[in-house]
Amino acid sequence: MNKDVVVRFAPSPTGYLHIGGARTAIYNWLYARKTGGKLILRIEDTDAERSSEESIKGIIDGLKWLGITWDEGPYFQSHFIEEHLATAQRLLETGHAYKCFCTKEELDRKREEARRNKADMRYDGTCRNLTPDEIAEKEATGLPYTIRLKVPKGPGSVGFQDIVYGYIEKKYEDIEDFVIVRSNGQPLYVLSNAVDDIRDGITHVIRGQDGLANTPKQILIYRALGKPVPRFAHMSLTLDPQKAKISKRRHGERVAVHFYKEHGFLPWAFVNFLVLLGWSTPDSKQIFSKEELIEAFSLEGINRANSIFDIRKDDPKFFTDPKALSINAHYLRTLPLEEIEPYVRAELEKAGIWDPEYAGVKRDWFLSTVDLIRARFHVTTDFATLGRCYFSDEFPMEPKALKKNILKHGGLKEWFPMLADRLEALEIFDAGGAEKVIRETAEEVGIKAGILINGIRTAVTGQAVGPGLFEVLGAIGQKRVVERLRRAVALFNGL
């Protein structure tokens, strides 16, 4: 293992794993695998109010489903609060931080005043220059205090070379002496996060662009602590079509990883889609195997502009980003059958139409049927819905198909039984044999073969569309085809 690279994924367990978090996890994971480095999973659960066990489980399940593997952890930030506070104490002792006794009221007043003067409110450093005696005096009265980091005075600046955004610089004078420990004794995120990253030996911080703005503050903490500063790579954010940040509140389950698991996405297809949301190779390659992606990945390929996850809320044709569906469909029809077999099985089991023999004596039939129908499916759930007629005798009849392909041609009332008899009489029932029977019958009764073909398709599948009919008949099998044709005569009774 390459000891030179240690990255981490550090989610807050305040909800399910959403696509933004998944993307961050994927980039960290890819970078670790690419460099032979180490990925640490750290749960930042210090917000006890909003954190939950359920959410931790959801995140871990989501990562596992995506196929993201980590080398260490999960660690829990809440286990290290003492260390965060001890670090603040050390900062106090070394003179890099100070106690601030200013009350909320005072600060609010100053803030209000600043607003009236159209100036920015930065902490004015009232307590920075307190003498030891003054501090002792205030402490003796039991006054609560926050701990603030001493930001250097003067004309300098903190800068760093972000791998994605380039050189970012912030003037000292634009940074106030920021709070690192609240008056109630809670460490702030900027501090906890930096302390954890130091302890875990993180060399590359790959995180959302929302961390960009407080990176200078964190660097100041590293410096005050005399620790080496890691490299930073901030990634663009994922927005909704209204260019608003995606959130559970606004978008519900649709932005959750588990939604895609439940709606028939293959995990790798989803990873492939997500990785392309804000990252690309110079040749704009679209489809990657895991090995290819690890090989091709680079932090430099991350786009600086935010990208839009094109969720379609009320689109009848696309229930989510069309590109995501397209990539999923691509994998569904091109992956080796054995790879999608378990997913199809899971869908059929969920629908209650799984036959254990599909994994036994009927496995060859099962795989070839999956192969026959998969080309026009987008998600694995389609196997249990659109593909139901191949695995169950109870399947819905589409009204439009019924009308157009069956009821419109009254002659089918006689032709269906005729075809049933002839197909039943076939000694070898296969695509070729069925085709011969159907075409000859069409000629005999003097109609276009298409009328019989489409009528039969609807009678045996309930649909107007599907694979070539003769292959369909071969897949459904002689007995069921004959039964369904005879049963179809009853469809005319409703007239």
Add this chain to the structure above:
RNA sequence: GGUCCUAUCGUCUAGCGGUCUAGGAUAUCGGCCUCUCACGCCGAAGACACGGGUUCGAUUCCCGUUAGGACCA
């Protein structure tokens, strides 16, 4: 309000001063294939936010404007 980031087809993006009459993917439309629908193949339409510079030459560099986003409050 302050600071910072960003801006190429509807969407994801390539482009890192001339190779751009701006390439790919997806979505859309048309054609071929055909028993239907897909797949596949072929084709069409579709973008450099705006305004100034710099330069012999800007999508590319600089500055403003606008818009969006983030962070701090």
